[in-house]
Amino acid sequence: MPIYDYKCEECGNFEKMQKMSEPALTECPTCGGEVKRIISKNIGIVFKGSGFYKTDSGSGVKDRIRNLNNERQKDNQALLDGDVKGFVEQSDATAKKVLEA
Numbered sequence: 077m078p079i080y081d082y083k084c085e086e087c088g089n090f091e092k093m094q095k096m097s098e099p100a101l102t103e104c105p106t107c108g109g110e111v112k113r114i115i116s117k118n119i120g121i122v123f124k125g126s127g128f129y130k131t132d133s134g135s136g137v138k139d140r141i142r143n144l145n146n147e148r149q150k151d152n153q154a155l156l157d158g159d160v161k162g163f164v165e166q167s168d169a170t171a172k173k174v175l176e177a
């Protein structure tokens with residue numbers, strides 16, 4: 077289960093383990109005050125560019141799509157690693173491959 081960060085005006089920040097399907101808390105479990113859910117640092121990664129949803133049919137297209145998706149994963153992995161320069165370079169290279177595909 078993911079852990080969500082909340083902020084209570086009275087008690088400060090706290091974490092709560094919740095199912096994805098559960099609604100966000102609106103009341104602090106400690107003081108009953110209003111709480112706001114803080115967007116996790118792990119959310120907000122930009123999966124930019126095209127190449128994920130190409131739907132052309134024809135021979136070899138599936139392989140090309142698979143290759144492009146692999147390239148995109150490299151882009152995003154570079155970003156997850158905090159390698160912004162690597163991400164930009166990798167992403168540009170992928171964008172070219174998408175155009176050529």
Ligand SMILES: [Zn+2]
Pocket residue numbers: 084085086087088104105106107108109
């Ligand atoms: Zn509170």
